[in-house]
Amino acid sequence: MHDALTLDARANHWLALALGLACIGTACIGYAIGDTFYLRLATEALIFGGLALAVDILLGYTGLLSLGQALYFGLGAYVSAVTLIAFPSFWTAMGAALATGLFGGLIGGLIANRVRGVYFALITFGMAQVAAKAIYNTRSLGASDGLIGVPVLDVNLGIVTVSTASPVGFFLLALGVVTLLYALCSYLMDTPFGRLLIAIRTNEARVPFLGFRTTTLRLGSFVLASCVASLSGALYPMLRGFVSPELLFFSTSGNAVITVILGGVGTLVGALYGSIIFTIVKSVIGSWTEHHLIVIGILFMAVVIFLPKGLMGLAQPLMRRMVHRGKP
Amino acid sequence: MIEAVLAVEDLSISFGGLHAVDAVTFTAERNRITTVIGPNGAGKSTLFNLISGALTPVRGHVRLDGIDVTGAPPNRMLSAGLARSFQITSLFFGLTVAENLRLAAQRLEPNLRLWLPTGRSRRARERVRSLLDQFGLADKAQYPAGALSHGEQRRLEIAVALAAEPKVLLLDEPTQGMSHGDTELTATYVRKLAQSVTVLLIEHDIGLVMNLSDKVVVMNQGRKIAEGPPAVVRADPAVQSAYFGHA
Numbered sequence: 001m002h003d004a005l006t007l008d009a010r011a012n013h014w015l016a017l018a019l020g021l022a023c024i025g026t027a028c029i030g031y032a033i034g035d036t037f038y039l040r041l042a043t044e045a046l047i048f049g050g051l052a053l054a055v056d057i058l059l060g061y062t063g064l065l066s067l068g069q070a071l072y073f074g075l076g077a078y079v080s081a082v083t084l085i086a087f088p089s090f091w092t093a094m095g096a097a098l099a100t101g102l103f104g105g106l107i108g109g110l111i112a113n114r115v116r117g118v119y120f121a122l123i124t125f126g127m128a129q130v131a132a133k134a135i136y137n138t139r140s141l142g143a144s145d146g147l148i149g150v151p152v153l154d155v156n157l158g159i160v161t162v163s164t165a166s167p168v169g170f171f172l173l174a175l176g177v178v179t180l181l182y183a184l185c186s187y188l189m190d191t192p193f194g195r196l197l198i199a200i201r202t203n204e205a206r207v208p209f210l211g212f213r214t215t216t217l218r219l220g221s222f223v224l225a226s227c228v229a230s231l232s233g234a235l236y237p238m239l240r241g242f243v244s245p246e247l248l249f250f251s252t253s254g255n256a257v258i259t260v261i262l263g264g265v266g267t268l269v270g271a272l273y274g275s276i277i278f279t280i281v282k283s284v285i286g287s288w289t290e291h292h293l294i295v296i297g298i299l300f301m302a303v304v305i306f307l308p309k310g311l312m313g314l315a316q317p318l319m320r321r322m323v324h325r326g327k328p
Numbered sequence: 329m330i331e332a333v334l335a336v337e338d339l340s341i342s343f344g345g346l347h348a349v350d351a352v353t354f355t356a357e358r359n360r361i362t363t364v365i366g367p368n369g370a371g372k373s374t375l376f377n378l379i380s381g382a383l384t385p386v387r388g389h390v391r392l393d394g395i396d397v398t399g400a401p402p403n404r405m406l407s408a409g410l411a412r413s414f415q416i417t418s419l420f421f422g423l424t425v426a427e428n429l430r431l432a433a434q435r436l437e438p439n440l441r442l443w444l445p446t447g448r449s450r451r452a453r454e455r456v457r458s459l460l461d462q463f464g465l466a467d468k469a470q471y472p473a474g475a476l477s478h479g480e481q482r483r484l485e486i487a488v489a490l491a492a493e494p495k496v497l498l499l500d501e502p503t504q505g506m507s508h509g510d511t512e513l514t515a516t517y518v519r520k521l522a523q524s525v526t527v528l529l530i531e532h533d534i535g536l537v538m539n540l541s542d543k544v545v546v547m548n549q550g551r552k553i554a555e556g557p558p559a560v561v562r563a564d565p566a567v568q569s570a571y572f573g574h575a
Binding site: 003004187188190193195196198199202203205206208209210211212213 | 381414437441442
């Protein structure tokens with residue numbers, strides 16, 4: 001017997017599977033026609049999808065609006081770049097990014113979780129700005145130019161070795177990492193821990209009277225989100241060969257929030273779909289006009305007004321009916 | 329003599345110059361119903377907030393089975409065996425009735441289960457099933473709590489407080505806003521509860537108080553003015569003047 005929330009999560013897994021298959025299809029087509037540009041773009045969409053997952057953990061489950069999630073994405077990217085330049089190993093870079101996410105998340109969480117609502121949004125925004133400016137002014141990190149010269153890697157996955165220079169190879173690697181992050185998040189959100197985060201979003205005042213400390217739960221949520229963001233960010237220098245302070249700027253954080261709302265808040269898989277749509281819209285319209293932000297702004301407003309549950313608000317009921325069928 | 333599970337001693341708090349709760353002392357005996365009554369503003373809800381850890385007293389003690397739990401936060405109070413319901417219904421309205429109860433029953437499980445799939449928390453699930461039956465909510469289990477009628481929400485509010493199997497249950501006006509029929513129904517639930525849990529109740533319906541309570545504590549302007557069996561308290565002249573108006 002499963003309850004409604006577990007069945008909803010299962011409905012989302014089918015949508016995630018569909019996305020995964022579409023990605024593999026894209027990889028095959030891209031490989032067949034020898035494409036580089038679109039595969040790189042799709043890889044970027046997946047990486048920013050990881051950042052959006054982190055925002056959804058906070059916004060969609062815990063009810064916390066972070067306007068500075070790019071802090072952890074950017075830190076992960078910088079730590080990964082610095083590690084790779086010194087010691088070109090995929091696993092070391094990912095390990096360093098995870099450690100950054102853990103410690104950074106713990107510190108940031110202790111600061112930001114002292115407040116709620118608008119103040120939480122402002123504190124997260126402020127922390128990201130401080131870090132962005134600090135990096136922007138640090139010469140050894142390349143200052144405003146960013147850090148270039150991240151070497152091409154051969155990632156040893158045991159059975160195969162994937163080069164980050166191979167568009168299709170690295171696309172599939174990024175797909176693997178983001179899938180693992182999605183799986184981790186959706187697993188945790190369906191445990192009693194995740195349910196307590198939902199309880200906090202719904203009615204925080206009652207949770208202590210159920211016997212749980214809300215500060216600990218919110219810190220747990222914050223650290224999870226920072227680790228997910230940091231691990232996603234770690235992939236960025238492997239894709240582009242450089243990192244720049246823009247990765248920590250508000251535009252990155254804000255785009256991640258827009259992505260989650262486009263895809264559907266509180267669904268996890270919506271964050272990934274949202275990121276793909278967002279990346280397509282941005283680059284397609286960006287190739288016509290440099291004022292693509294206007295179009296994205298209008299699209300965002302339209303979604304908020306006409307599809308308040310985002311894209312998943314359309315797709316989920318269908319999947320839910322499929323999954324619930326024949327079950328009490 | 330019957331053992332006191334909850335002992336409140338000299339409990340006090342003031343807001344500015346107002347002594348909202350002033351040196352209140354009483355006990356609640358095991359598996360009995362103790363009711364706190366008093367006119368509006370007497371400090372009953374503040375007293376509940378002090379006992380349940382929502383507020384920290386400036387003076388006095390709260391003892392649970394002899395253990396001093398004064399000033400512990402609500403989550404520790406629950407672990408110590410004290411749970412409460414709220415006068416203003418405080419549920420997870422977007423979640424199903426079953427999920428509201430499961431969240432509340434999760435404390436019955438070891439902490440490790442927090443990290444395993446929700447379906448693995450079997451004890452919590454069994455608790456949910458028995459509460460659904462006990463409170464007549466089984467056919468509404470998969471409804472969102474927000475879709476229940478007021479009376480049903482008030483019942484769920486009690487069930488949520490009871491889910492973690494507390495020793496002491498604080499019920500803040502469980503019949504608030506209920507029809508006469510629902511009030512009677514709630515009274516039977518509360519009476520049944522008292523077979524296995526110590527109940528501390530705030531209630532306005534005097535008829536209900538007199539026939540439900542084993543002991544009545546009367547408050548007025550932050551102070552306790554009487555304590556005893558319902559019949560004795562009803563006859564007390566101080567209570568007559570404070571509660572039923574000056575003669």
